[in-house]
Amino acid sequence: MADSITAERREIVAGFKFANNAVSIEAAPAASRTNLRATTAGAKSFGKSISLELPTIMHETASKAGRHALKLGPDEWLLIDTKNINDSMVPRLANKNFSAVDISHRNCAFVISGAGAANTLNTACPRDLSLAAFPVGTCSRTLFGKAEVVLYRTAKDTFRLECWRTFATYVRDYLMDGAKDAHI
Amino acid sequence: MLLIHCPYCEDDRPELEFSHAGQAHIVRPTDMDGLSDEEFEAMFFIRDNPKGIILERWRHSMGCGRFLNAVRHTVTDKFLKTYKAGQPRPTDKDIEDLLK
Numbered sequence: 155m156a157d158s159i160t161a162e163r164r165e166i167v168a169g170f171k172f173a174n175n176a177v178s179i180e181a182a183p184a185a186s187r188t189n190l191r192a193t194t195a196g197a198k199s200f201g202k203s204i205s206l207e208l209p210t211i212m213h214e215t216a217s218k219a220g221r222h223a224l225k226l227g228p229d230e231w232l233l234i235d236t237k238n239i240n241d242s243m244v245p246r247l248a249n250k251n252f253s254a255v256d257i258s259h260r261n262c263a264f265v266i267s268g269a270g271a272a273n274t275l276n277t278a279c280p281r282d283l284s285l286a287a288f289p290v291g292t293c294s295r296t297l298f299g300k301a302e303v304v305l306y307r308t309a310k311d312t313f314r315l316e317c318w319r320t321f322a323t324y325v326r327d328y329l330m331d332g333a334k335d336a337h338i
Numbered sequence: 339m340l341l342i343h344c345p346y347c348e349d350d351r352p353e354l355e356f357s358h359a360g361q362a363h364i365v366r367p368t369d370m371d372g373l374s375d376e377e378f379e380a381m382f383f384i385r386d387n388p389k390g391i392i393l394e395r396w397r398h399s400m401g402c403g404r405f406l407n408a409v410r411h412t413v414t415d416k417f418l419k420t421y422k423a424g425q426p427r428p429t430d431k432d433i434e435d436l437l438k
């Protein structure tokens with residue numbers, strides 16, 4: 155029998171940390187991720203397969219046991235599993251009601267926290283990140299500088315920013331620049 | 339910052355999240371073979387460029403990803419109305435009312 159090949163996971167910004175007295179920015183640990191396009195019925199059955207009821211209202215999120223479901227569009231979800239990082243959430247059986255694609259290695263994430271977190275993000279993101287407009291538990295695809303990102307507010311002063319690994323060093327440097335402004 | 343209302347997000351979003359996608363409500367002919375060269379050119383290449391109201395497709399590409407339609411004034415750049423793709427073209431009367 156042939157030896158099995160194990161691909162070594164190389165994170166693009168692993169271990170990155172930055173902090174000043176207004177904000178701290180860290181690369182999030184590796185996670186498993188899936189992009190899901192689904193009908194209402196498809197979202198239900200996919201939710202069952204990962205034991206997490208998917209949110210049905212735009213920009214809402216649901217979390218359970220390290221798994222997060224972010225509703226990005228009318229029929230689109232981003233699923234993040236921070237616990238079973240080497241397991242794909244894509245079911246083995248095909249289902250005509252949804253299309254699920256494993257994107258674990260396409261994305262990476264930063265966690266931005268502290269009193270200056272929203273100000274740091276707003277140096278390059280045009281969205282209103284006040285608590286009234288973007289409450290805790292909200293998610294949305296948006297722009298950070300020129301990069302497409304997904305923002306997820308996990309707490310009053312904490313955001314998770316998901317971006318493509320191609321843009322990771324750009325986003326990291328821009329975040330650090332922003333943090334310097336938020337610090338003033 | 340110019341804000342555009344996304345009918346899918348049901349929220350006003352920064353213009354930067356959107357991309358322009360050409361004129362709206364262009365009807366593709368069902369019998370493409372029956373067109374003369376001139377008719378094909380008119381259908382395929384020629385678009386309105388009015389000074390005033392235009393109906394356009396936009397895409398909330400850095401948001402929900404959906405295509406939507408907009409009634410925009412080309413002089414003031416004001417978005418008078420946005421609506422979901424597939425919904426009927428606003429009537430001239432609707433547009434007149436929007437301008438009031």
Ligand SMILES: [Zn+2]
Binds near residue numbers: 401402
């Ligand atoms: Zn939208």
